[in-house]
Amino acid sequence: MSERRGPTIGVFDSGFGGLTVLRGLLPLIPGAHYIYLGDTARLPYGAKSRETVARYAVSSALYLQDRGADLLVIACNTATALALDDIRAACSVPVVGVVAPGAQAALAAVGKVPAEVLVLATAATVQSHAYHAACDALGLAAVEKACPLLVPLAEEGWVDHPVTRDVLRIYLTEALAEASPDAVLLGCTHYPLIADAITAMLRELGSDARVIDSAEATAQTVAQALSKAGLMVADSAGEATFECCATDSVEKFARLGSQFLGRPIPQVELLDLGG
Amino acid sequence: MSERRGPTIGVFDSGFGGLTVLRGLLPLIPGAHYIYLGDTARLPYGAKSRETVARYAVSSALYLQDRGADLLVIACNTATALALDDIRAACSVPVVGVVAPGAQAALAAVGKVPAEVLVLATAATVQSHAYHAACDALGLAAVEKACPLLVPLAEEGWVDHPVTRDVLRIYLTEALAEASPDAVLLGCTHYPLIADAITAMLRELGSDARVIDSAEATAQTVAQALSKAGLMVADSAGEATFECCATDSVEKFARLGSQFLGRPIPQVELLDLGG
Incomplete structure (x- = not known):
C-alpha cells in the first residue's frame, strides 16, 4: 500500500442521508x-431536542477526529x-456544516437579492431557525416548513x-400560502431522493421555484x-477512497x-x- | 405522606405508546x-437491529429495577x-411483555381455534416473528404485516x-391478499390512536375482523x-399513582x-x- 498523500475527511450524519454529500x-x-x-442506532435526530442532538453529534464528531480526520463535514x-x-x-479540526453552503447555493441559484427561499426541513431544524439566520445573512428571506413525513416516506x-x-x-x-419562493432549498439530506416529486408538485401548484440540494455546495465549501487549512495536496492524484461506519445494523447500512x-x-x- | 403499601411497577417503552398500557x-x-x-432520545426502535434494541431495552429495564420496581412491564x-x-x-424481578397477552386477547376475541389473526406491527417486530410464535402456541395462525408509516402518521x-x-x-x-383474518391485532402501542381508522378501512375492504388492542390484556396479565409473585396487597386502596421519566425533551413528553x-x-x- 502506498503512503497516503491526501487529506482524511470525516463525514457525519445521523443515518444514510449524508451519503448524498459524500457522493x-x-x-x-x-x-x-x-x-x-452514520449514527443509525440513535436516528432520527429530526424530532429530538437540541441537548440530545448536540450530545450525539459531538460524540460522533470526536470519534471521527480521533480516527484521524483532518476536517469534519456535518x-x-x-x-x-x-x-x-x-x-x-x-x-x-475545521468543521463544515450543510446549512451555510445550502443558503449560498440558494443565493447562487436565484442570482439576486432580495429573494425568497422556501426551506423544507425536519421539525428540529425548522425550530432552530438556523436556515432563517443563514439566509438572512445573505439578504435572502427564508420561510421554513417542517415536513416530518418525508423521511419515513423516502425510507419506505x-x-x-x-x-x-x-x-x-x-x-x-x-x-405556498405563506411564501412565493424563488427557490426551494432541500434542508434535509433525505429529500434529494424525492427531489423530482417536489419539483413536479411545485409546478402543479403553480410555482416555478428551482429546487436546490446543498450537497454539491457543501462539497465546494469543503x-x-x-x-x-493547507490540507489540499497539490500532487494528490487518483480516486478518492472511503470507508463507512454505523452504530446499528451494518447489513442494513450497506443495503440502504x-x-x-x-x-x-x-x-x-x-x-x-456508548448509546 | 402515608407509607406506600402497594407494589411499584416499572413500565418501559421506547417512547409514548406504552402510555396506552399504563392507561x-x-x-x-x-x-x-x-x-x-420512555426512551425518547433513542426512539424509534421499530427499524433497528435486535442487538441495538436489546442493549437499549436492557439498560432501561435495569434502571427501573434499580429505582425499586417489583415488576416490569415491557x-x-x-x-x-x-x-x-x-x-x-x-x-x-418478574417481567411481563405485550406479545403473549396480545395473542391471548386475540384468542379471547375470536373464541375458537383454528382461527386466523392479522398482526400489524413495526418492521423489526414482524421480522422477529414473535407474534407468529405466540399465536401458534395458542392454535392461532398469524399473518404479520409491517406498517412503517403508521407511527409517523400518528405522531404527525x-x-x-x-x-x-x-x-x-x-x-x-x-x-388481506394473504389472509382472511378473524381478528386484527394492533402489534404496536402507537396504533390504538388510529384504531377507528383501521376498523373503518377493514369494513371498506370487506373484512369484518375485530380490532384487538393488547393494552387491556397486558394489564390483566400484570x-x-x-x-x-405475592405482590398484590389485599388492603391496598386508593388511586394508583404514577411518575414519568424520559431520555429526551420532558416538555415534549408531557405534551404528546x-x-x-x-x-x-x-x-x-x-x-x-448514557446514550
Whole structure:
C-alpha cells in the first residue's frame, strides 16, 4: 500500500442521508480519504431536542477526529442546525456544516437579492431557525416548513408514489400560502431522493421555484476549507477512497446506503458509541 | 405522606405508546405506584437491529429495577418481540411483555381455534416473528404485516386524515391478499390512536375482523403476575399513582404523552441512560 498523500475527511450524519454529500465530495478532491459515520442506532435526530442532538453529534464528531480526520463535514441538517457551535467548540479540526453552503447555493441559484427561499426541513431544524439566520445573512428571506413525513416516506421507498404526492401537496400548499419562493432549498439530506416529486408538485401548484440540494455546495465549501487549512495536496492524484461506519445494523447500512451513495458499499464497520 | 403499601411497577417503552398500557393499568391495581420510562432520545426502535434494541431495552429495564420496581412491564412491542429473553436474563424481578397477552386477547376475541389473526406491527417486530410464535402456541395462525408509516402518521397527528386512510388502504389490501383474518391485532402501542381508522378501512375492504388492542390484556396479565409473585396487597386502596421519566425533551413528553395517557402528565424527569 502506498503512503497516503491526501487529506482524511470525516463525514457525519445521523443515518444514510449524508451519503448524498459524500457522493458530491468523492469526485471533487482527488487523493482524499473519507471516513463516513452514520449514527443509525440513535436516528432520527429530526424530532429530538437540541441537548440530545448536540450530545450525539459531538460524540460522533470526536470519534471521527480521533480516527484521524483532518476536517469534519456535518452532513446532517439537524445536527448542523442545532449543534454546529457545540461541535466546533469540542473539536480542534475545521468543521463544515450543510446549512451555510445550502443558503449560498440558494443565493447562487436565484442570482439576486432580495429573494425568497422556501426551506423544507425536519421539525428540529425548522425550530432552530438556523436556515432563517443563514439566509438572512445573505439578504435572502427564508420561510421554513417542517415536513416530518418525508423521511419515513423516502425510507419506505415510496419515491414516485401517490401517497408521497398527496403529502407533498399538503405540505407545499401550506408553505405556498405563506411564501412565493424563488427557490426551494432541500434542508434535509433525505429529500434529494424525492427531489423530482417536489419539483413536479411545485409546478402543479403553480410555482416555478428551482429546487436546490446543498450537497454539491457543501462539497465546494469543503474544498475551500481544505485549501484554507493547507490540507489540499497539490500532487494528490487518483480516486478518492472511503470507508463507512454505523452504530446499528451494518447489513442494513450497506443495503440502504448504496441507494444514497449511488454505488455499492462493500463493507461497513459496526461502532459502539456508548448509546 | 402515608407509607406506600402497594407494589411499584416499572413500565418501559421506547417512547409514548406504552402510555396506552399504563392507561389500562391505572384503574386495575389500587394502591400501585408506576414509574414509566420512555426512551425518547433513542426512539424509534421499530427499524433497528435486535442487538441495538436489546442493549437499549436492557439498560432501561435495569434502571427501573434499580429505582425499586417489583415488576416490569415491557409496554413496547418491538422491545418485547426482540429482547424479552435478554431483559428477563438481566433482571431479577418478574417481567411481563405485550406479545403473549396480545395473542391471548386475540384468542379471547375470536373464541375458537383454528382461527386466523392479522398482526400489524413495526418492521423489526414482524421480522422477529414473535407474534407468529405466540399465536401458534395458542392454535392461532398469524399473518404479520409491517406498517412503517403508521407511527409517523400518528405522531404527525393525522389520525382522521385522507392520507392515513390511503396508507391503511395500501397496507390492508396487501395483507388481506394473504389472509382472511378473524381478528386484527394492533402489534404496536402507537396504533390504538388510529384504531377507528383501521376498523373503518377493514369494513371498506370487506373484512369484518375485530380490532384487538393488547393494552387491556397486558394489564390483566400484570395483575396475575403480581398475585403470583405475592405482590398484590389485599388492603391496598386508593388511586394508583404514577411518575414519568424520559431520555429526551420532558416538555415534549408531557405534551404528546398526555394524548396517549388520556390525562395530563404534570411532571417528567429527564434521565441520561448514557446514550
